[in-house]
Amino acid sequence: MTLPPPLDWQIAKIGPGQEVPPEHRVTRENWRLYPYSRWAFQHTRELVPSRALCRSTAPRRLDEGFVPLDDLPSVGDDAGGAISWAEFEAQTYTDAMLIIHNGTIIHERYYNGMTRHTPHHAFSVSKSFIGLLAESMIADDVLDKDAPVTTYVPELADSGFAKVDVHHLLDMTDGVAFDEDYANPGADVHRYSANYWTPALADGGVRAALARLTGRDHDPGSDFSYRTPVTDALGWVIARAGGKRLADLFYERMWQPAGCADEGHFLVDTAGDEIAASGLNTTARDMARLALLVSEGTGIPTAARASILSGGNRDLYAKSKYAERSRGSYGSQWWVAHDGFGSISALGVYGQRVHIETETGLIMIRFGSHPLASNLHTDGLHRRAFEALRNFLR
Template sequence: MNRMKLPPPLDWPIAGIGPDADVPPELRVTRDNWRTYPYSRWAFQHARELVPSRVIRRSSTPRELEEAWRDLSGISFPDAEGRLVRWDEFLERTYTDAFLVLHRGALVYEHYANGMTAETPHLLFSITKSFFGLLAEILIVQGVLDPDSAVEQHVPELGASGFAGCTVRQILDMTDGVAFDENYADPDAEVHRYSAAYWTPQAGFGGVFEALKGLTRRAAPPGAQFRYRTPVADVLGWILLRATGQSLTKLLGDRIWRPAGCADNAQILLDTAGHEIAGAGLNATARDLARVALMLLDGGWVDDRLVIPPVALDNIAIGGDRGLFDASGFPTRPGGSYRSQWWVNHEGYGSLSALGVFGQRLYLEPGSGLAVIRTGSHPVASNSFTDVIHANAFDAIREALA
């Protein structure tokens, strides 16, 4: 799997790192270091303490999770280099904080590490994008949002940016063509400067909104190219806010979180201007992600209540332009496409994935009734680094449960 030499997946407290090794993590983690390993091991479970946030209130009638426990400790599978990996080794090598498996409506496996518990919210990074993509599809079905409308129709301030002339659908599927470098491994990539509008007050005073207006270069005409870029999700967030006149916190709480029966409060982090971060800001417990996953696997139903129009889910599951996806360069995601801020796999059982950097995964396989929720604090940002071992793990889990 990994030819890159990685540090060991240490738990807090981490001894022997610097002169302050015995100082508790909450005194050692700062807004300057919290996204780097090993400080991230603590910080991703405490991001709302480091960055301002807004609360998404829990449901007053939480959904009970049916439990049918299965032992997965005996399974093994190959890593990306063909070496057989034991289950416990897999959890450790991928820097797991939480790992939950749902099968046919029941929670069958639950594991926590690195101090995380069932009550601990974890920063989900770009899983956030998929929640707002789902919200957009709901609003489209309800006639609130026109997928063929132009960005500047909703957000006139972006009329001089590269997003002008792009449709809502192109924003949803990231085929807008605006030039932006999201190579996390390159310290000079544009994504690191852009993220200052998220996390660095002294550098990003105007927040995401001002940063978006500064993205004026084009890499391709609208609709001609798929490229995954975080700012596009932030454009979607502003479109949703303007189209509904409601905050993203209220939209997510009213239309997904509470209807799904989520039992704990979630949080959305705020950028340097005090606006909700649509591209990466959601914090939630793994069990509440499981409740959302069950709702999606059940076709939008919770008990006898239809929460999400089935056509909204169908519009995601059909996937995006596979030709554009193949040309975009994701060799670890063959047979895939990108639609409404979700990663779609068209092979085998078919699946939908919401992915966040540093190891956040929400994996749905409607054909087999399988769902996997995992959070982590991997030293490597890009999930492409562990795509193969996770795909092999999911295959092994499916076989074991069958």
């Protein structure tokens, strides 16, 4: 598929007093589509209701020691050629790229009008930090990973989640039937997401939609399949176990300990509940602070970090369609590579990535507005970029 070149496309370029042409107006119906997404992913609060994550009372200072990545050995492109680091960022429709090595920011670059203080939509990167929140609560005995989901959410007693335990949600081995194929216009994920931000098509919000998921593909624990509603179910369980709104629990256990220095937010669905699976919006620097919780292991329970780094069931992952991504696993809502670098990743559609290597001290935060939803289109390019970066930093 031939894609248009990256655009510096912003509604902000319309002059004062000028009417925005209808074809350039960003709406709830088009904001996730290119090129509207180029502006919308940095302005979600103007399009969808949200709940604030206030600035931490003890913001963490991030050390800086910038390294010119123009000197980086060329990144291999998909055609077998070579491109510069700047070309890699441009070709992947980057809005923000921030790299940390051994706790110090060595590279920080913004495109498309984004700045250091601009929050960006993280999409399914949210899932991984909801997983971290759940593991933190499990480590502190606030949440029982072996308890049935219905212990916390009896409203799911007649759904496909009825015989599922919390740990099945964490590893997405619950078996509830759901089609997550973004390329299929008729897939379940498109009807389900209407409950996020399309009131005219919604029917009671995400929680009501979860209760209507009654089908099953397999027994709990017998297969792995990545599906967005599973994280929303986990978010509901977390809120019930913690006795507070999800955003409040996230602030207390993640945002505040990380020392996040800007205001972030969770988008809320058509019923007013936080969107656990894809609602987090942060600045690049605050996403880096959240990533450092996992990388450094400070500010979170030791057992929570250990559970994430151990990953999920590798045999189940190897049988899944995601085995082409790595010889890894999926556990605690994180993609775990099981390589020699201690690599784990949080991934979101349209180019959102958090990559952490616990053995090399490397962290990459990237926000983007790629025209294509699936990150599989740029996985190979990112793998080669990580390799070039590692070799450069040795």
